[in-house]
Amino acid sequence: MNADRFLELYEQISEAPDAIVRLRRFVLDLAVRGKLVEQDPGDEPASQLLKRIEVEKAQIVGDGKFKRYEGKFERNQEAFAFQLPTNWHWCYLDDVAAIARGGSPRPIKSYLTDEPNGIPWIKIGDSTRGSIYIDNTAERIKAEGLAKSRLVVPGDLLLSNSMSFGFPYITNVEGCIHDGWLVIRTPEKLISKLFLYTLFLSEHAKRSFAEAASGAVVQNLNADKVRQLTVPLPPLAEQHRIVAKVDELMALCDRLEEARKTREETRDKLTAASLARLTAPDTTPEDFPAHARFALEALPALTKRPDQIKTLRQTILNLAVRGKLVEQDPEDEPASELLQQIKVEQAVLAKAGKMKKPKRLPAIDSELVPFELPVGWVWARFPELGIFGRGKSKHRPRNDPALYSDGKIPFVQTGDVARSKGLITSSTSFYNDVGLAQSMLWPRGTMCITIAANIADSGILDFDACFPDSVVGLVPASMFDSAKYFEYFIRTAKANLFEFAPATAQKNINLGILETVLIPLPPLAEQHRIVAKVDALMALCDRLEAALTTADTTRTCLLEALLHEALEPSANVLAAAE
Structure with missing residues (x-):
């Protein structure tokens, strides 16, 4: 591997989502392939070392504590995974270690003791x-x-052989192991336990263990399967050099991981701080342009992960519902006039039997409003904005096939709303006429809000549909082109809905609480400008997110190419990646 080449490109790959994980894996792969440290022609060849190991391993088996394996191994090149340096030697784990499964006295509770002279009982949970x-x-x-x-x-050496199988440890405790462990005992001073530990962590061993455990109902490793692990055996002196180099490089990976963590935390804090200034209560209209300019200029340097765009989206929505996203126009008809028009329309609909007579709502306490509104805006509540109520699904059980057989009427449930990303374009269930008779059909354009399972998820129906009482619907008054502004508001308020429902002490969501939620209502013309601006900015966020995802993919591909070149050198690999 060309280390200079790798370091030259490291800055380009260090931001890859799992760069450090892959680097650790890479170090282990190099270690077991003989590519991590230089070979010394003066070292005793592994083939000679193996002869001495086999003699002492036979003595370990001969004391009667381990059974001799009677199976046969393929001793041909095809059985081995990759080419080794000249002084290394392929063998099987059974050639260098005695292996046995633990045992569990049952019932174990009758054998447990608090006596200090009891034998330590080594469980997976102790690792x-x-x-x-x-x-x-x-x-x-x-x-x-x-x-x-x-x-x-x-x-x-202990190796977990069930549940999370294939994880190695070295015990410093003399004790008993249960049947979820395998013990691997090697001749003292002839093979490095830490080298075997490194081998067990490598992809070579993990693939072998996974293949050995596959096919069973309960995946586990028995002793015979582990005996068949092929071992790339280095000279003993090189084993020690490998272990020292692995320790050194893993410590470097620890430092890189800590540095990345610190870097990400700093970015997140700076991003949060710069965006928070835009919505801070003490930010004046005069200060806002400077704060906005700073946030936009800092954005490219601070935003490196797709998930960071979520904060930007939330800030856009916060600005939108606080009247800070578009300019106010003093010529716009005030929102108070809009509320009066809605009230007249509701009275007409109620008289015609097309909606229930609206509840008389208490006056809004000015001391409890979340923030100060721009001129022309008012605080409103959902029942004042149109038809507002819970869905209906009277029949029990709700999954009765009689409601759904040959159904064609969409029945939208909480999961459909949660997956909608603002616009509900599909449903997973469909009512027939029997289902419709015990429910209620809501028109296209209704905003849905979940009050069970996923709390305060929202979406706008793209078709007529029924939904259950775990979903609340708002059919906006005819003055509104759509419910988009209100759906954006719910997304904004979701994280802290109770800030907008200050009169309640309850910590769950129901129709009654949603009826008290205070909604910052702009003039109708400004709503249109806000929705258009949010739509444009959300599209920009989509492009930023896609660009960051593409950048992550590119970094990951480059990292893959670098690691592949290190393991399987090829002049064309990096050229293709670049």
Whole structure:
């Protein structure tokens, strides 16, 4: 691998979503392929080392604590995964280690003890993912449990063989292991346990374990499957050099990961702070242009991840409903006049039996409003804006096939609203005439708000549909072109809906609470300008998000190419990536 080439391009790939994870994997792959440290022709060849290991391994098996494996292995080049340096040697794990499964005395509760002279009982829960060693245990068992379990000693390798299988550890504890562990014991001073630990973490071993465990109803590794792991065995001196280099590079990865974490936290804080100034209560109309200019100029440097665009979207919506996104026009008809017109229309509809007579709502307490509105705006509530109410689905059980058989009438549920991204264009269920008779059909253009499962998700119907009482609907008065402004408001308010319903102490959402939500209502003409501006800015956010996703994909592809070139050198790999 050309290290200078890699470092030259590192800045381009360091922002890839899983760059550090891949670098760690890369280090392990280089380690087990003989490409991490230089070979020394003076080292004892692994083929000679293996002969000495086999002698001592036979002694370990000969003491009767491990069974001799009677199976046969393929000793041909096709059985091995990749080319090794000349002084390395392919072998099987069974050639260099004695392997056995743990055992569990049952029922285990009758063997557990609080006595200090009890035998440490090593469970999966005593390990910590990412840690090399197991240093203590939470439980102990009685001495009579030993005959039904397996004793391990400090320095033994342990490998999880069920549930989350294939995770290695080295025990510093003498104790018993249950049947969720395999113990791997190697000859002392002839093979590095830390090198084997590194091997078990590599993709070579993980692929082998995954293939060995596949096909079973409950995936697990038995001792015979693990014995068949092919081991790229280096000379002993090189094993130690590899372990030292892996430690050094993993420490570097730790520092890179910490630096990236700090960098991301700083970006997030700066982004939040610069955008928060735009909606801060003390930001005056005179200050706003300067804060907006700063936020826009800083945006390219601060925004590196697609998920950061979510904050920008939320800020746009916050500005929209606070009257800070477009200019006010003193010639616009005030929103108070709009409310009076809606009231007249509601009275006509109620008299014609097309809606219930609107409730008389209490006056809005000016001390409880969330913020000050621009001139021409008023605070309003959903029942003042059109027809507002819960959906209906009387029949029980709700999933009765009689309601749905051959149905063609869309029945929109909370999940459909949650997935809609503002416009409900499909439904997963359809009522027939029986279903419709016990429900209610809402017209296209109705805004839906969920009050169960996913709280305060919203979307506008793109077709006539029914929905259950876990969804609330708003049919806007005829003066409104659409419910888009109100849907944008719900998205804005969702994170802190109770800021806009200050009179309630409840912490759940129902129709009654939604009826008290205070909505900042602009003049009708300004609503149109706001919706148009939000639509344009959301489209811009879509493009930014797509560009960041593309950049992430490009970085990931370049990283893949660099790592591939390091493992399988080819002059064409990087050229293709660039």
